[in-house]
Amino acid sequence: MDFKKYVRDIENFPKQGVGFKDITPLLKDPAAFKAASEELLRFIGDEKVDVVVGMESRGFFYGPVLALALNAGFVPVRKVGKLPHHKISHTYDLEYGTDTLEIHADAINTGDRVVIHDDVLATGGTAKATCQLIEALGGVVVQCNFLLELTTLRGASKLDGYVVNSLMRY
Numbered sequence: 001m002d003f004k005k006y007v008r009d010i011e012n013f014p015k016q017g018v019g020f021k022d023i024t025p026l027l028k029d030p031a032a033f034k035a036a037s038e039e040l041l042r043f044i045g046d047e048k049v050d051v052v053v054g055m056e057s058r059g060f061f062y063g064p065v066l067a068l069a070l071n072a073g074f075v076p077v078r079k080v081g082k083l084p085h086h087k088i089s090h091t092y093d094l095e096y097g098t099d100t101l102e103i104h105a106d107a108i109n110t111g112d113r114v115v116i117h118d119d120v121l122a123t124g125g126t127a128k129a130t131c132q133l134i135e136a137l138g139g140v141v142v143q144c145n146f147l148l149e150l151t152t153l154r155g156a157s158k159l160d161g162y163v164v165n166s167l168m169r170y
């Protein structure tokens, strides 16, 4: 399937100069939504996975879908101040700004095998911060899994040493 047909380009959102990749048309089309989940799962193959970690907000679209298919748990990584229980934090750079991510301290057990999922890999700051949170809790990141990668922003090089897969590359 030509998944790029379902990604809309929005210029100057959320800030002047940013070319935003909008995946909502992909989510709305039942066949494309399902086919994309199957492709994301194909990247993971037979890997043993205990937990899928999805990053707020757009990692919450497919993260739970992948977790259910893998018979794994789902753990949200959230922006600062949203998680109610004991947590750890990490601050990182975005294509447009900075942010702080948090994860519940009891969300990952030592040795858990973790797939992280997000919609977009841009600079890689979000994904790298997430890997660091998981590793701080003793988890093992087996794959970083994305719908799309903005290759010019070189996020994959920030994730050097990790397995990185994306369905679409721009």
Ligand SMILES: O=P(O)(O)OC[C@H]1O[C@H](OP(=O)(O)OP(=O)(O)O)[C@H](O)[C@@H]1O
Binding pocket: 055, 056, 057, 058, 059, 093, 094, 095, 099, 118, 119, 120, 121, 122, 123, 124, 125, 126, 127, 155
């Ligand atoms: O590779 P990076 O440069 O870190 O950028 C990628 C991140 O940016 C977007 O999230 P955003 O912070 O816009 O929040 P949202 O998902 O709540 O829209 C996207 O969903 C990724 O999480």
Ligand SMILES: Nc1ncnc2[nH]cnc12
Binding pocket: 018, 019, 020, 021, 022, 095, 120, 122, 123, 150
């Ligand atoms: N250009 C972009 N489009 C959509 N999501 C993003 N996250 C970071 N950069 C993005």
